[in-house]
Amino acid sequence: MAKVKAPLFSFGASGQLAKSLVYMNWKGIDDVRQFVIPANPKTADQQQQRGYFTAAVGQWHTDGFTLEDVKAWNLLALALKEALSGFNVYVRLKVNSLIAELTWRKFVDITIGTPTADTCDVTIAEATEHASTLYYGTSKTSMVESVEGAFETDTETYAMTGLTADTVYYFYIKTTEAGAAERT
Structure with missing residues (x-):
């Protein structure tokens, strides 16, 4: 569940939205990325x-x-x-x-x-x-x-x-x- 701070796409949000987008704040930088399940090839x-x-x-x-x-x-x-x-x-x-x-x-x-x-x-x-x-x-x-x-x-x-x-x-x-x- 995404926690919205002001309207979405404006001030900020954190968390995932319907397993499609992930909103986060990393070291003061607001970031939005696609939700992915990372591969683990173990090579x-x-x-x-x-x-x-x-x-x-x-x-x-x-x-x-x-x-x-x-x-x-x-x-x-x-x-x-x-x-x-x-x-x-x-x-x-x-x-x-x-x-x-x-x-x-x-x-x-x-x-x-x-x-x-x-x-x-x-x-x-x-x-x-x-x-x-x-x-x-x-x-x-x-x-x-x-x-x-x-x-x-x-x-x-x-x-x-x-x-x-x-x-x-x-x-x-x-x-x-x-x-x-x-x-x-």
């Missing part, structure tokens, strides 16, 4: 794709993300200017890395040091050394400055320089290692 390729999604969703819950990590993923989703959540972005990147058979390394346990007049260090707890770059800037959509990580025993440190006091900076870390996929 080997489809089962493999479902396995990728199952793995990605499971790892979202077990990768050890803190509340701050989830906020960072949500901020990345906003920066992409698509109707996505941080969870959606993570699953997209994770599934793409599984399809491309890349090694996924999770970036967790990130510590932002105390800023000085023009520098700030960012440290990640890492068991082994690998090539990665920290990109930073004053806009969440334009991070053009970059710095390579320096590995020391169990940590990778990035020294951001040329900062301005009382300015908010955004950053993300991305692997530059061949055959790997990761991002904060």
Whole structure:
């Protein structure tokens, strides 16, 4: 049964209408589509794709993300200017890395040091050394400055320089290692 808000086809509606149309609101976007019963072919390729999604969703819950990590993923989703959540972005990147058979390394346990007049260090707890770059800037959509990580025993440190006091900076870390996929 469709729930109408003002006259039909005007302000909005939600639900199905006589198994012919489905009215919905998805992330603030009003949508009407034909009612269909989806096919479920269960091919080997489809089962493999479902396995990728199952793995990605499971790892979202077990990768050890803190509340701050989830906020960072949500901020990345906003920066992409698509109707996505941080969870959606993570699953997209994770599934793409599984399809491309890349090694996924999770970036967790990130510590932002105390800023000085023009520098700030960012440290990640890492068991082994690998090539990665920290990109930073004053806009969440334009991070053009970059710095390579320096590995020391169990940590990778990035020294951001040329900062301005009382300015908010955004950053993300991305692997530059061949055959790997990761991002904060």
